[in-house]
Amino acid sequence: MESPALPPQGASTRSRRWRRVRRAAVLPLAALALSGCTVPNFGANQGDTTSSRSVFHLWQGFSIGAAIIGTLVVALVLWVVLRYRRRGDAIPKQVQYHIPLELTYTIVPILIVFGLFAATMVVENKEVANPKTNVTIDVNAFQWGWKFSYPGSSAVVIGQTTQDPTMVMPVNTNVHINLTSTDVVHGFYVRAFNFSRYALPGVLNQFTLRAVNTGDFFGQCTQLCGLYHSLMFFNVKVVTMAKYRAWLASFNNSSSASAASAANLAQRQQTSSVVPSKPYVSNGAK
Amino acid sequence: MVDILEHPVSAHDLPDPHHEDHGPTGILKWITTTDHKVIGLSYTVTAVVMLVIGGVFAEIIRAQLASPNGTLVSLAQYNELFTMHGSVMIYLFAGPFAFGALANIMVPIQIGAPDMAYPRLNALSYWLYLTGAITMLSGFFTAGGAANFGWVAYAPLSNSLNTPGAGADLWIGGLLLTGFSAIFTGVNLVATIFYLRAPGMTMFRMPIFTWNMLVTAILILLAFPVLTAGLIMLYADRHFGTHIFSVAGGGVPVLWQHIFWFWGHPEVYILALPFFGMVTEILAVFSRKPVFGYKGMIFATLSIAALSLGVWAHHMFTTGVVLLPFFSIMSLLIAVPTGIKIFNWIGTMWRGEVWFSAAMLMAIGFVITFLIGGLTGIYLASPPLDFFTHDTYFVVAHFHSVVMALVLAGMAGLYYWGPKFTGYLLDERIGKIQFWFLFIGTQVFTLPLYLLGLRGMPRRMAIYPHDPQWKFLNDVSTVGAVLIGISTILFVVNVVVSWKKHPAGDNPWDGQTLEWFTTSPPPHHNFYRLPAIRSERPTWDYNHPEHRAIPHAPAPVTAETEPVR
Numbered sequence: 006m007e008s009p010a011l012p013p014q015g016a017s018t019r020s021r022r023w024r025r026v027r028r029a030a031v032l033p034l035a036a037l038a039l040s041g042c043t044v045p046n047f048g049a050n051q052g053d054t055t056s057s058r059s060v061f062h063l064w065q066g067f068s069i070g071a072a073i074i075g076t077l078v079v080a081l082v083l084w085v086v087l088r089y090r091r092r093g094d095a096i097p098k099q100v101q102y103h104i105p106l107e108l109t110y111t112i113v114p115i116l117i118v119f120g121l122f123a124a125t126m127v128v129e130n131k132e133v134a135n136p137k138t139n140v141t142i143d144v145n146a147f148q149w150g151w152k153f154s155y156p157g158s159s160a161v162v163i164g165q166t167t168q169d170p171t172m173v174m175p176v177n178t179n180v181h182i183n184l185t186s187t188d189v190v191h192g193f194y195v196r197a198f199n200f201s202r203y204a205l206p207g208v209l210n211q212f213t214l215r216a217v218n219t220g221d222f223f224g225q226c227t228q229l230c231g232l233y234h235s236l237m238f239f240n241v242k243v244v245t246m247a248k249y250r251a252w253l254a255s256f257n258n259s260s261s262a263s264a265a266s267a268a269n270l271a272q273r274q275q276t277s278s279v280v281p282s283k284p285y286v287s288n289g290a291k
Numbered sequence: 292m293v294d295i296l297e298h299p300v301s302a303h304d305l306p307d308p309h310h311e312d313h314g315p316t317g318i319l320k321w322i323t324t325t326d327h328k329v330i331g332l333s334y335t336v337t338a339v340v341m342l343v344i345g346g347v348f349a350e351i352i353r354a355q356l357a358s359p360n361g362t363l364v365s366l367a368q369y370n371e372l373f374t375m376h377g378s379v380m381i382y383l384f385a386g387p388f389a390f391g392a393l394a395n396i397m398v399p400i401q402i403g404a405p406d407m408a409y410p411r412l413n414a415l416s417y418w419l420y421l422t423g424a425i426t427m428l429s430g431f432f433t434a435g436g437a438a439n440f441g442w443v444a445y446a447p448l449s450n451s452l453n454t455p456g457a458g459a460d461l462w463i464g465g466l467l468l469t470g471f472s473a474i475f476t477g478v479n480l481v482a483t484i485f486y487l488r489a490p491g492m493t494m495f496r497m498p499i500f501t502w503n504m505l506v507t508a509i510l511i512l513l514a515f516p517v518l519t520a521g522l523i524m525l526y527a528d529r530h531f532g533t534h535i536f537s538v539a540g541g542g543v544p545v546l547w548q549h550i551f552w553f554w555g556h557p558e559v560y561i562l563a564l565p566f567f568g569m570v571t572e573i574l575a576v577f578s579r580k581p582v583f584g585y586k587g588m589i590f591a592t593l594s595i596a597a598l599s600l601g602v603w604a605h606h607m608f609t610t611g612v613v614l615l616p617f618f619s620i621m622s623l624l625i626a627v628p629t630g631i632k633i634f635n636w637i638g639t640m641w642r643g644e645v646w647f648s649a650a651m652l653m654a655i656g657f658v659i660t661f662l663i664g665g666l667t668g669i670y671l672a673s674p675p676l677d678f679f680t681h682d683t684y685f686v687v688a689h690f691h692s693v694v695m696a697l698v699l700a701g702m703a704g705l706y707y708w709g710p711k712f713t714g715y716l717l718d719e720r721i722g723k724i725q726f727w728f729l730f731i732g733t734q735v736f737t738l739p740l741y742l743l744g745l746r747g748m749p750r751r752m753a754i755y756p757h758d759p760q761w762k763f764l765n766d767v768s769t770v771g772a773v774l775i776g777i778s779t780i781l782f783v784v785n786v787v788v789s790w791k792k793h794p795a796g797d798n799p800w801d802g803q804t805l806e807w808f809t810t811s812p813p814p815h816h817n818f819y820r821l822p823a824i825r826s827e828r829p830t831w832d833y834n835h836p837e838h839r840a841i842p843h844a845p846a847p848v849t850a851e852t853e854p855v856r
Contacts, residue, residue: 048745049679060675067676071666078662081637086655089578091646098642101581101840110634111587114627122620125673129615132675148453189448190544192609192682196747199679203610205545206447207538210611227682227749229441231453232366235752 044069049199053218053243056132057199063128064199067121074117132200135213138179140249142172146184146191146204146226149233160256166233171240175249176219184210192227195241201227216243304820325410326815328712330417331396335705337421338388342698344428345379346779348372353772356765359757369753370439371458375428377442378462381562382469383424385697389565390476390511391420393704394504396712398480400806401501403489403824405816408482412475419472427465430458438462441751443555444525446536446547451529460529463522470519473561477511480504489805491824495589498804498827499582502589503568506596507561513600514557521550545612552603560599563693564592566700567632570654573707574636576800577651578643581828581840584635591628591635598625608677615674622672629665633658648800649722653703656730657696663734664692667741685744688737695733695775702729702782710795714812718793721785728778736771739764803831 047068051061089097145152150165153172164170174180184193186204194201197220202210226237244252314320324330352372355361364372399407407413430437435456440449444462447453484505488497497505525547527533534540536547575582582588598621604613605622636658645651667689670676680686702725710716743764748755755761798807808830809818822833832839 048742056675060679063673063675064670064679067670067673071669075662075666078633078637079659082640082655082658085637085640085643086645086647089640089643089645091644093644095644096835096838097578097580097644099581099838099840100583100642101842102584102586103638106638107584107587107631107635111627111631114630115624118620118623118626121669121673122616122623125619125623125675126616128675129619129673132678133615189453190445192749194682194747194749201609201678201681205610205612207544208610208612212611223747225747225749228445229370229448229751231448232370234370235366235754238756 047072050197052199053197053216053220053222054200055215055217056128057197058217059128059131060199063124066124070117070121133212135181135211136179138181138213140175140178141181141183142174143183144172144185144193144204145187146193146230146237147187148189148231149226149237151237151239153239155253155256158253158256160253164239166236169238169240171242172224173242173244173249173252174214174216175246176216176243178215178246180214180216182212182214184212189230190228191230191237193224194227195222195224197222197241203228219243219245305818307819325406325414327399327407327410327413328396328813328817330413331392332712333417334387334391334395334420335393337417337424338384338392341379341383341424342388343779343783345376345384346776348376348379350772350776352376353769355753356755357769359762360754364753366753367436367439370441370751371431371437373751374438374441374462375431378427378438378466380694381442381558382466383420383427385562385694385701386473386558387420387469388701389562390473390480390504390507391416393569393701393708394480394500394507394565395476397708397806398501398504399483399487400711400809400813400817401498401804402484402487402492403805403818403821404483404487405818407479408487409479413479416472416475416479419468419475423465423468423470423472425465426461426468430461433457433461443551444547445551446525446528446544447538449525449529449547450537460526463526463529467519467522470515470522473511474515474519477508477515480508481512484508489821489824491829492805495586496824496827496829498568499571499585499588499592500565500568500804503564503571503592506592507564510557510561510564510596510599514554514561517550518554518558521547521554524550545607545610548607548610549603552606553600555606556603557596557599559693560595562697564595566657566697566704567592569704569707570657570700571632571636571639572804573650573654573703574639574658576707576802577646577648577654578640579646579801580639580643581803581831582635583638583641584631585827587631588635591631594628595625598628602672605672605677608674609681619672619674623669626665626669626672633662633665647723648706649717649719649726650703650706650800652723652726653699653706653729656726656733657699657703660692660699660730660733661696663737664689664696667692680744682749683744684740684748684750687750688740688744691740692733692737695737699726699729699733702726705782707800708806710799711806711811711813714795715789715791716793716795716799717785718789721781721788725778725781725785728774728781732771732774732776732778734771736768736775739767739771743768798830798834801831801834803828805829808833 044065047065049061049064051058141156143154143156150163150168151170152161152163153170154161162170162172184202184204186206188206190206191204192201193204198214202212204210220243222241222243224239224241226234230237315323321329321333351364352369355363355369395407395413399405433456435458437458438444438454438461440454440459449459484497484501524533524535528536534542536542536544538544571582571588602618602622602625604618607613608615608618671680671686671689706717706722743761746760746764748761795811797810800807805824808822822829826832826840828840
């Protein structure tokens with residue numbers, strides 16, 4: 006019946022301001038789109054296993070979210086404190102509630118959280134899956150070193166404190182790791198794999214690594230395990246399957262195996278004179 | 292509504308608040324007192340001393356890490372230092388400072404009570420705390436040194452075989468004592484808040500700080516007994532031949548982690564909630580507005596508390612023995628109520644009159660620093676990202692962002708409430724300089740540590756391989772630690788130079804809650820008179836009757852309910 010009334014003055018200013026806000030919000034997004042498809046790595050690396058790459062992408066996703074929310078909140082705080090800094094003795098309007106607004110910033114974060122959770126689950130299910138494999142390495146952590154043994158072969162690599170033993174594993178193969186601890190809680194951590202897992206006394210921890218690149222990687226104990234925690238390093242050497250087989254075979258010659266263990270023993274004693282190691286191997290406690 | 296507006300302003304007189312104050316004076320008063328304000332002041336001083344002790348440990352740690360093969364301390368000393376740094380800061384500073392010092396003084400005054408519900412129990416709490424602190428620290432004077440198994444004391448590293456010596460036992464004993472002190476304070480706070488509120492002070496008229504202290508106290512009562520039980524088990528394993536945490540005897544080492552973190556994660560909120568409360572009030576007062584979303588804030592606090600009881604195993608994702616999805620979603624969900632708080636804080640300042648006092652600057656600094664700690668916490672709630680960063684410096688950086696935010700909030704609390712319980716203002720100019728040192732120092736200290744963690748440096752290493760990136764990031768972080776140290780010195784300087792210099796008056800900040808209605812310092816039983824309590828801002832309503840908070844569902848305005856003016 007009636008032609009729609011013109012919006013009141015206040016509303017039109019508001020919509021103009023809103024348009025300006027929208028324009029300001031669109032700009033950085035457009036800039037992001039124009040800058041190409043390279044998503045920044047936010048300090049992390051994609052790593053050298055299949056799951057390290059999924060973890061890296063999850064990291065990027067979380068970081069983009071955190072960057073947007075963080076920037077928004079910091080901008081809001083700075084805007085509020087600078088725009089509304091005290092200019093006189095006036096008492097502002099005593100607004101206490103705005104239910105629709107409060108509901109918005111309750112419901113939107115819930116949706117974001119479920120999104121993050123869904124992404125987490127996808128990556129986690131890939132990472133904790135235990136696919137079939139015929140390469141298994143038993144990793145045993147002790148104060149303060151590592152022992153890598155290869156079931157079905159006489160290959161054993163052991164080293165402590167300053168010796169940095171090397172775990173050899175084949176590339177592009179699912180490698181099943183059985184992780185145990187002889188004494189206290191240790192942490193098996195390979196930075197290039199974006200992965201760590203505790204070695205717990207009395208618990209067999211199992212996981213699968215699938216390296217996609219050959220190379221030498223750096224590993225370390227992450228959980229405080231006593232005096233020489235800072236020295237509990239190891240190396241991971243990822244080689245081709247052929248080289249891995251050859252390396253394993255070198256142990257199967259019994260004479261070389263005994264030579265290796267003798268060398269190990271000698272090395273251990275040598276280390277003991279440099280850095281005192283614990284004289285006993287405990288089973289968790291007395 | 293009628294009820295609210297019937298007596299818009301009135302203050303009724305109370306019996307002489309000094310009528311029971313015939314006690315001794317001087318040092319004897321300090322030792323024998325049951326007055327919550329004197330006990331609270333003892334707590335404040337003791338906790339700040341602990342902050343300084345823990346801070347000195349931190350500076351030594353950072354100096355050691357400034358070079359890869361630091362030789363300032365030995366490997367063994369380093370383990371003692373970071374163990375005691377964490378223990379002192381968590382057990383002896385942050386908690387007691389929040390619920391022993393500021394809550395002890397402020398909660399009774401905020402609800403119009405003459406004292407805590409159990410004044411003698413309150414005194415016992417303090418003496419247990421002091422004894423516990425001395426017990427724990429005395430480990431340094433034993434032959435084997437102080438405890439050195441980290442502040443989390445993971446079994447079986449903490450058993451008598453791996454950590455013989457009295458230092459560890461003194462650590463357990465000290466923690467038991469301070470644990471009981473916390474439990475008694477929790478009992479006291481709950482009883483006080485439930486039973487000693489002044490007439491008119493309904494639950495939904497309590498200041499946010501008091502609300503947060505109520506929730507904190509309930510969390511203390513739920514969490515601390517578990518820790519106490521765990522410590523007794525640990526002690527029994529060490530000395531009475533039980534095998535609760537030993538594999539050899541059929542025990543389960545991971546059980547310790549479950550017990551510890553079942554206390555440890557609620558503890559995070561036991562530490563944080565009081566400071567959230569302080570900041571909420573400070574932001575409101577220095578914006579001259581009511582707390583935005585007051586009820587939403589309370590529900591957010593309640594849901595944080597409820598969720599915090601179901602997230603402990605996110606500290607144990609890498610153990611491989613916990614159900615990952617459950618603890619992941621519960622931990623992620625905590626972001627929601629925490630986010631509500633941050634938006635409410637912004638809403639409180641929105642269109643206010645933001646006064647950049649030292650306390651307000653610290654509170655704003657808290658919001659930004661806590662935001663960084665909160666956002667990085669979300670990563671750690673995701674198991675794959677936790678596998679990636681667990682026990683590296685990323686985690687160290689995350690919780691230091693959070694606890695340094697709490698230090699900022701605690702400082703804000705001292706600048707804001709210090710004048711109330713001492714009667715004198717602190718120097719604002721030194722306070723602002725202190726703020727910039729503390730705020731910038733915190734970021735310079737923590738931000739490199741995030742990168743350091745991503746570059747693969749595990750925590751708790753006394754020496755590290757010579758990696759130029761690790762060294763550079765460690766050096767920057769050390770510079771930040773020095774800036775933080777300077778800020779602490781500035782605080783001590785401020786206390787000295789403004790000692791009894793600028794009388795505060797009753798209400799220096801145009802405060803809103805009941806503590807600003809009484810004198811500074813308040814009399815023995817807190818109040819000469821009380822205003823009508825018709826909202827959560829009785830002092831504000833009394834001083835500015837024409838500027839009441841605008842209710843969220845405006846009642847139809849009738850002649851009867853029309854407010855004054």
